[in-house]
Amino acid sequence: MKPIIQFREYQLPVFLDNETGVLVLHWSRQIGKSFTLAAWAVDRLLTRPGRLVTVLSNSKDNGAEFALKCREVLAKLDEAKEKVYEAWGHSECGDEIEYADMRFEVSVKVKGKTGRIKVLAANPRTARGFSGDLILDEFAFHEDSNAIWEAAEPILSSNPDFLCRVASTGNGTSNMFYRMATEGFFKVSKVRRSDAWRMGVKIYDAKTRKPITPEEARAQSMDKAAYDQNYECAFASESGSLLSWDMINAASLGTENMFENELPDGFLDALPEDAEVYGGMDLACTRDFSVLPLFLKVGSSLCGLATLRIKGARLPTQKAALRPILRNRRVKRIAFDASGIGLGLVQDMEDEFPAKVLGVNFATTEPISPRLVAEGRKSPTARVTEIMATELAGAHDDHRITYYSDATMKDDLRKPHKITDGRGRVSIAAESTQTGHADHFWGLALGWRAAFGVGATWTFAPVAVAPDSGAGASLGMRDGFTSRRLD
Numbered sequence: 001m002k003p004i005i006q007f008r009e010y011q012l013p014v015f016l017d018n019e020t021g022v023l024v025l026h027w028s029r030q031i032g033k034s035f036t037l038a039a040w041a042v043d044r045l046l047t048r049p050g051r052l053v054t055v056l057s058n059s060k061d062n063g064a065e066f067a068l069k070c071r072e073v074l075a076k077l078d079e080a081k082e083k084v085y086e087a088w089g090h091s092e093c094g095d096e097i098e099y100a101d102m103r104f105e106v107s108v109k110v111k112g113k114t115g116r117i118k119v120l121a122a123n124p125r126t127a128r129g130f131s132g133d134l135i136l137d138e139f140a141f142h143e144d145s146n147a148i149w150e151a152a153e154p155i156l157s158s159n160p161d162f163l164c165r166v167a168s169t170g171n172g173t174s175n176m177f178y179r180m181a182t183e184g185f186f187k188v189s190k191v192r193r194s195d196a197w198r199m200g201v202k203i204y205d206a207k208t209r210k211p212i213t214p215e216e217a218r219a220q221s222m223d224k225a226a227y228d229q230n231y232e233c234a235f236a237s238e239s240g241s242l243l244s245w246d247m248i249n250a251a252s253l254g255t256e257n258m259f260e261n262e263l264p265d266g267f268l269d270a271l272p273e274d275a276e277v278y279g280g281m282d283l284a285c286t287r288d289f290s291v292l293p294l295f296l297k298v299g300s301s302l303c304g305l306a307t308l309r310i311k312g313a314r315l316p317t318q319k320a321a322l323r324p325i326l327r328n329r330r331v332k333r334i335a336f337d338a339s340g341i342g343l344g345l346v347q348d349m350e351d352e353f354p355a356k357v358l359g360v361n362f363a364t365t366e367p368i369s370p371r372l373v374a375e376g377r378k379s380p381t382a383r384v385t386e387i388m389a390t391e392l393a394g395a396h397d398d399h400r401i402t403y404y405s406d407a408t409m410k411d412d413l414r415k416p417h418k419i420t421d422g423r424g425r426v427s428i429a430a431e432s433t434q435t436g437h438a439d440h441f442w443g444l445a446l447g448w449r450a451a452f453g454v455g456a457t458w459t460f461a462p463v464a465v466a467p468d469s470g471a472g473a474s475l476g477m478r479d480g481f482t483s484r485r486l487d
Helices: 012-016 031-045 060-087 146-155 174-180 193-198 216-219 226-229 245-251 315-327 340-350 372-375 384-397 407-413 439-452
Strands: 021-026 050-058 097-102 105-110 113-121 133-137 166-170 187-191 257-260 277-281 289-298 299-309 331-337 359-360 365-367 381-383 417-422 426-429
Touching: 012 031, 021 031, 021 174, 031 060, 031 105, 031 113, 031 133, 050 060, 060 105, 060 113, 060 133, 105 277, 105 331, 133 146, 146 174, 146 315, 166 174, 174 187, 187 365, 193 216, 193 372, 216 226, 226 407, 245 384, 245 407, 277 439, 289 439, 299 315, 299 439, 315 331, 331 340, 359 439, 365 384, 372 384, 372 417, 381 384, 384 417, 384 439
Parallel strands: 021 166, 021 187, 050 113, 050 133, 133 166, 257 299, 277 331, 331 359
Antiparallel strands: 097 105, 105 113, 277 289, 289 299, 365 381, 417 426
């Protein structure tokens, strides 16, 4: 007989586990987490007559949904029971099992004993009141999750037969679920959307409703960090990004002039003879991107011309793409990351184009910039990366920079965070993911450094540029920039 309830490969071990004291489920959204736990809770009542399973839910509506899943499991058991009756007759079925349910409670009577699944609001007071098994549903979203666990843990530790299941998607790093899922003390079941997809879970396009892959779903997402947290078991950092979404969107000109591997022939030759072009390039060779944003310098601001992105190319291939750009007389300077893998390429480019190539060692320190002085920095020096990142954030604040960007680039620009340790030392940290290691951010920061050096002072003066006729790329301007078309 075909099973009435069929579990996927990742669901079955959780349902069958009646030994692990505390099991943490860090699962993607929409892959059957609540149904699996509801089935587990019902099974605890069937195999342990009279048992209480307490479910602490993050909201009233979610609690009602969990109870509904329990009723769904019981309905399937009723269906299975009827089929057994038909096949074997009532006398072969053993003791009767009786079900009853209310909106936030489901009861199962077995062998004359009534067990209950009781759904309650999540707070420390209710966590102190249970005696039996405990399910913390969407625990990362519980208010005061630390206090809830503090209240629940002594009860669980008082009886070896009391089991706890903690389930959630991520919700930043300032909650007890993050610690339980990452510190290695508890057993963790981690299932990403991409894992579930490989095991048969379908994903559908938001517009066409046709099946798509996890990679395609992520590419469609407007907020990659939120997607990764909701579906790929990442934890979004809660320390503030240097660049906000508003800052990035205000500076973005769209995707029109984003290019892969090389610039189109004649792209820079379409600029006026007196144009001053600057750029910055963060170098990579294998997994991450090499990113080269190019800018037109207009007064005290940088207007985006193009963003060139190279991935998976050996350094000789990247040199071949760079040489035509550096040879162009309109290109005044490009700053390169001269740390690690980029050092050899930068040295070669310096030999060929000594006046146009600026190598920047990310591991060095230098005198602090006027912007850091204005922020109250007391130390006379700072890391180059902090100075560059602060200058780029300031350029966004002052509306002095625009650039071409797509969703991948925007996501990458959100990665750098400023972190201060207990001794006041500042560093810039950026998480490495499948979309890169803040390569786009450092490309922009290097471009700003190539054009303006270290902490240059400036006086804002709007630059009026008369529109030119003819074909070419449109330069969108912000706050003092005007639009023009390039011949």
